[in-house]
Amino acid sequence: MAYKSLSVLDFKPDLRSAHHAGIQKGSSIRFLRILVLLFLDATLLLLAWKLAVHQGTYIDSPWTDNSSFSWLVLFVQLGIIAATGQYKAGINRRNYLRLVKAISLSEIILLAIAFLYEPSSYLSRSTFILFWIFSCLFIGISRSIFDLGTNILRKRGIVQHPVFLITDTSEENEHIQLIKKENCYTIQGIADAHCLDLENRDRTFEYLRESGIVEAFVSWSAIKNRLYVCWNFHAAGITLRILPITSQVHHPKSVFRMVGSIPCLTIPAPLIIGSDFWVKRIFDLCCSIVLIFFLSPLYLLLAILIKLDSPGPVFFRQKRVGLHNKEFKIWKFRTMVTNAEKLQASLEAKNEIRDGVLFKLKDDPRITKVGKFLRRYSLDELPQLFNVLLGEMSLVGPRPLPVRDVERFHTKHFLRQEVLPGITGLWQVSGRSDIDNFEDAVQLDIRYIENWSLWMDLQILLKTVGVVLHKTGAY
Incomplete structure (x- = not known):
């Protein structure tokens, strides 16, 4: 076999490096979703606090007379909701039990702050109880309406992620049905495991980049002997989901995500590619x-x-x-x-x-x-x-x-x-x-x-x- 000398003109990058700098595929839609949810939550939490102060027992206190405390309440509430993963995609934002737990935890933290700030002053217990009730009610209803609106848009083909499926022919129909159940993906192409072979790999990833593919679903049988190919998806800014999951799969950047009712090993694309x-x-x-x-x-x-x-x-x-x-x-x-x-x-x-x-x-x-x-x-x-x-x-x-x-x-x-x-x-x-x-x-x-x-x-x-x-x- 003949080996060529190193040349800048025909240089091909390391497997783990990006072809060019860029932002994660589909990040604009994800940022927009997070901004909308933050705006809705902030507006409704401020409304819940104002209503709680108005309807609760009035006590002359910095909490009720100083508007800056409203922003403290908002900061703590949103911080705890974000820390518990309520702004992540999929089932996370629809986990109402976790949402109630996050709001309850933020209430406890606010009570602790109130006690430490003015230990000699009385606190309106009814105000905090009403605030907790209004917060859970408003945020829960808001999330339900948000999900309903998102589902309506997705049924009309809007706010859907273009994805690519790589699987064996025998598993193709099963995996197509699984992806369609999520109602948030548009399958833009399907190929078998040979598209990841060395001689086909460059053409495959060039197609994925040019087609604007956001996520790729790859069956375990197609990837099991070539987990190193995960770096190609990573460097292209494409989130990789491996279906179905087995206990043998491991990758340092992998996380478990649900696709339909099946746990799926997901290797998210980096925010800044490469x-x-x-x-x-x-x-x-x-x-x-x-x-x-x-x-x-x-x-x-x-x-x-x-x-x-x-x-x-x-x-x-x-x-x-x-x-x-x-x-x-x-x-x-x-x-x-x-x-x-x-x-x-x-x-x-x-x-x-x-x-x-x-x-x-x-x-x-x-x-x-x-x-x-x-x-x-x-x-x-x-x-x-x-x-x-x-x-x-x-x-x-x-x-x-x-x-x-x-x-x-x-x-x-x-x-x-x-x-x-x-x-x-x-x-x-x-x-x-x-x-x-x-x-x-x-x-x-x-x-x-x-x-x-x-x-x-x-x-x-x-x-x-x-x-x-x-x-x-x-x-």
């Missing part, structure tokens, strides 16, 4: 610049030691296969004799990786004295901060492998090439060189891709420090 990945990239850039600056004296010291130890250059540059199988030159401090790559052919028979994809040898005769020390503490990897700075690598990701290793890949192994390679990764903190089976290493890389988050990257970086200091599996 924000997580760009935070990762900015973090990589800032850290690499800071580390290069502070480690420059160490670079100089190691360069002197390498020169004194054996003849040859300080740095070793080797072709590695990175993002989307593009070749680039990786930077390392030289730890071997200058003709190490030529000597490898004679050592292949001693390879300690069982399946032969990678080449690892504990007592490799090509390693120099200083090289052993550098490898023991992973100091030979420090120049790769320049690769991070150039955007060829990340601090955390699957390790970029030599061309020799990638040429022995099976088709399933190439998934690890869909994300930016890293200086360290889940493979390195889970055993480093002690892993003697390439399939185990690939599974760790795939687990990282499927479950990636900024927090996961930070955890791997912290674990890397511990692994290096304890010299775990290094040689």
